[in-house]
Amino acid sequence: MxxxxxxxxxxxxxxxxxxxxxxxxxxxxxxxxxxxxQLVGNRGSDGRVYVPPAEYDPVTAEALQDYVELGxxxxxxxxxxxxxxxxxHLMDKPFAFAQVVIDGADVPMLHMVDxxxxxAMSTGMPVKLRWAETTRGHITDxxxxxxx
Amino acid sequence: MSEDKTGIxxxxxxxxxxxxxxxGSATSRFLHGLKQGVLIGQRCPGCDAVYVPARGSCxxxxxxxxEDVVLSDKATVESFTIVYIPIPGNPxxxxxxxxxxVPDGANISFIHLISECNNEDVRIGQRVQAVWKPESEWTYAxxxxxYFKPIDEAxxxxxxxxx
Amino acid sequence: xxxxxxxxxxxxxxxxxxxxxxxxELIMPVVxxxxxDAGLESVQDVDFTCxxxxxxxxxxxxxxxxxxxxLGAVPPIKESHVEMDAxxxxxxxxxxxxxGQADSALVYGFAKSSPGDLPSVLSLQLDPYYLAxxxxxxxSLAGLQARAMLDAGVISETDMAEVVVRSRGNxxxxxxxQLAGDVTIDELLAQPMxxxxxxxxxxxxxxxxxxxxxxxxxxxxxxxxHPYAVIKGIxxxxxxxxxxxxxxxxxxxxxxxxxAAGVAQGPVDIAELHAPFSHQEIILxxxxxxxxxxxxNLSGGVLAGNLMMxxxxxxxxxxxMRICAGEAGRGVAHATSGACLxxxxxxxxxxx
Numbered sequence: 112m113x114x115x116x117x118x119x120x121x122x123x124x125x126x127x128x129x130x131x132x133x134x135x136x137x138x139x140x141x142x143x144x145x146x147x148x149q150l151v152g153n154r155g156s157d158g159r160v161y162v163p164p165a166e167y168d169p170v171t172a173e174a175l176q177d178y179v180e181l182g183x184x185x186x187x188x189x190x191x192x193x194x195x196x197x198x199x200h201l202m203d204k205p206f207a208f209a210q211v212v213i214d215g216a217d218v219p220m221l222h223m224v225d226x227x228x229x230x231a232m233s234t235g236m237p238v239k240l241r242w243a244e245t246t247r248g249h250i251t252d253x254x255x256x257x258x259x
Numbered sequence: 260m261s262e263d264k265t266g267i268x269x270x271x272x273x274x275x276x277x278x279x280x281x282x283g284s285a286t287s288r289f290l291h292g293l294k295q296g297v298l299i300g301q302r303c304p305g306c307d308a309v310y311v312p313a314r315g316s317c318x319x320x321x322x323x324x325x326e327d328v329v330l331s332d333k334a335t336v337e338s339f340t341i342v343y344i345p346i347p348g349n350p351x352x353x354x355x356x357x358x359x360x361v362p363d364g365a366n367i368s369f370i371h372l373i374s375e376c377n378n379e380d381v382r383i384g385q386r387v388q389a390v391w392k393p394e395s396e397w398t399y400a401x402x403x404x405x406y407f408k409p410i411d412e413a414x415x416x417x418x419x420x421x422x
Numbered sequence: 423x424x425x426x427x428x429x430x431x432x433x434x435x436x437x438x439x440x441x442x443x444x445x446x447e448l449i450m451p452v453v454x455x456x457x458x459d460a461g462l463e464s465v466q467d468v469d470f471t472c473x474x475x476x477x478x479x480x481x482x483x484x485x486x487x488x489x490x491x492x493l494g495a496v497p498p499i500k501e502s503h504v505e506m507d508a509x510x511x512x513x514x515x516x517x518x519x520x521x522g523q524a525d526s527a528l529v530y531g532f533a534k535s536s537p538g539d540l541p542s543v544l545s546l547q548l549d550p551y552y553l554a555x556x557x558x559x560x561x562s563l564a565g566l567q568a569r570a571m572l573d574a575g576v577i578s579e580t581d582m583a584e585v586v587v588r589s590r591g592n593x594x595x596x597x598x599x600q601l602a603g604d605v606t607i608d609e610l611l612a613q614p615m616x617x618x619x620x621x622x623x624x625x626x627x628x629x630x631x632x633x634x635x636x637x638x639x640x641x642x643x644x645x646x647x648h649p650y651a652v653i654k655g656i657x658x659x660x661x662x663x664x665x666x667x668x669x670x671x672x673x674x675x676x677x678x679x680x681x682a683a684g685v686a687q688g689p690v691d692i693a694e695l696h697a698p699f700s701h702q703e704i705i706l707x708x709x710x711x712x713x714x715x716x717x718x719n720l721s722g723g724v725l726a727g728n729l730m731m732x733x734x735x736x737x738x739x740x741x742x743m744r745i746c747a748g749e750a751g752r753g754v755a756h757a758t759s760g761a762c763l764x765x766x767x768x769x770x771x772x773x774x
Binding site: 132142161163165188191192197219229234251 | 553618
Binding site: 270272274276277278279280281282283284285286287314315316317318319320321322323 | 441442443444445446447450453454464465478480481482488490491492493494495496534536537538539542543546550551554555
């Protein structure tokens with residue numbers, strides 16, 4: 112019989128992985144502190160402070176525990192401006208993803224900066240953490256950072 | 260705010276992703292057939308095996324199956340199982356039968372339900388036929404066939420099923 | 423070490439949307455072509471088969487299992503799969519040959535990335551506690567890397583545009599390329615920012631397609647009577663999953679893999695670098711220690727078309743086929759995986 116190509120059949124669908132993850136002690140310690148609106152890091156083998164805390168030293172693989180309580184301000188080390196947020200992004204207006212070095216920490220953490228416009232962003236700018244309205248022990252307890 | 264000392268040990272990490280599934284040209288032809296109330300298979304140019312539903316290749320020869328073949332909606336039971344366990348989300352009440360059925364003219368089976376029978380009477384080699392939904396309800400879906408039901412034809416020798 | 427020869431490589435056209443074709447329909451033509459070009463009739467004529475793919479791309483769990491339908495695996499074949507770029511499938515096949523458990527292998531990679539939003543899907547590679555819930559897409563992460571380099575003064579926007587000009591230009595000679603053409607640095611720099619500091623042309627496109635390769639012992643390659651390229655060195659290294667703990671302006675893992683693979687032990691005529699973003703090509707050239715004499719990404723590289731999960735294998739194929747054609751005597755292929763060049767493989771190929 113004839114081999115005319117039929118119309119392409121397609122179907123939109125959503126795939127969900129509804130997992131609950133065990134945090135382990137280090138991530139659990141960090142998330143518990145977030146719930147209490149406190150930022151916690153830890154010290155690596157070389158004395159550098161990681162926030163969020165690292166479970167194991169990325170270089171020596173040593174288990175890390177030496178926790179350090181940190182404030183809620185930091186400096187933007189690198190950043191991109193997301194002018195058109197993707198469907199999955201948590202902000203529905205232009206925002207920055209940024210590597211933020213929290214004051215007192217050495218290793219930057221990745222989060223969002225709500226700066227309004229790209230012109231308000233610059234490398235080295237000071238930022239302050241904005242907490243979510245309710246905190247529950249989740250990385251999104253940090254709503255974002257904002258320019259100081 | 261009073262400090263909550265309850266330590267976090269678990270974290271919700273649901274991930275939802277949106278996709279647009281494309282059936283592929285061979286499967287699209289099969290689904291277009293279903294919409295017309297017809298089972299369409301595809302023949303391998305190498306070994307003549309007829310696949311249904313076809314995915315566009317002969318798994319044995321690794322070549323494209325180009326030729327469409329219209330199949331009967333009569334079939335033979337190749338294997339079956341009686342399901343006694345309720346499956347979450349499945350509206351069918353146990354016990355019920357799912358079976359591998361080989362449509363006449365095809366060499367491999369697909370899985371479907373068997374009903375309108377005593378579960379105890381179902382057997383390998385038994386002849387069955389598709390019971391279709393009313394034509395007005397046909398879509399591009401396998402459940403255009405509600406189930407297969409036994410028909411009054413002589414059993415097929417198990418060695419000859421799908422040959 | 424047993425010398426292993428690359429004897430054939432086939433790649434489908436790299437297209438933005440393969441439309442009606444399912445994975446099997448994408449894989450079958452390239453597998454058949456790779457086998458035929460190697461002078462083999464079917465998959466039964468190789469000792470081992472290994473594939474690379476990622477089910478998250480098209481959202482079809484265990485799609486790689488259905489992929490086997492494209493091969494002709496009756497009677498059953500020795501088969502394996504990596505949830506990675508097929509360059510790592512090649513590595514597994516190479517090991518299998520080193521172990522003496524196979525003399526020949528078929529390697530293939532495939533991806534239908536168009537059904538989902540690939541940059542978002544790739545955020546699932548990241549730390550599931552600290553990062554993935556924020557959905558940092560692959561383009562944004564690469565942008566952080568580019569900004570770090572621009573701020574450090576180790577590249578300029580002009581350098582990035584130069585990479586794209588060369589890619590588009592070279593891709594005019596690549597029939598499978600998705601993006602090719604004559605562009606100038608000024609034209610590119612006049613384009614608006616996409617995810618600043620990246621412009622759209624700094625980012626590889628999303629491509630659907632598949633590739634396949636046949637490798638075998640040098641003895642078998644000689645027996646088959648085809649030209650071949652020999653894998654003289656192969657190594658891969660991975661860096662921390664903690665982006666903040668890495669120096670994003672360089673690629674330590676590529677430097678290590680290059681040293682282990684012996685890149686510097688001879689002249690490098692050609693190189694194919696798996697750089698999904700323009701600035702990453704510059705990082706890789708430096709990490710590999712390439713000189714001005716090396717012709718880089720004659721195919722256009724992945725900026726001209728990026729078959730996710732096959733693009734690394736494609737780099738090896740591009741170098742091998744140019745050596746087979748006598749266009750080069752010694753070349754380097756590179757494959758990457760993960761955010762901001764987290765994991766890197768370096769392969770040194772030579773003419774016999």
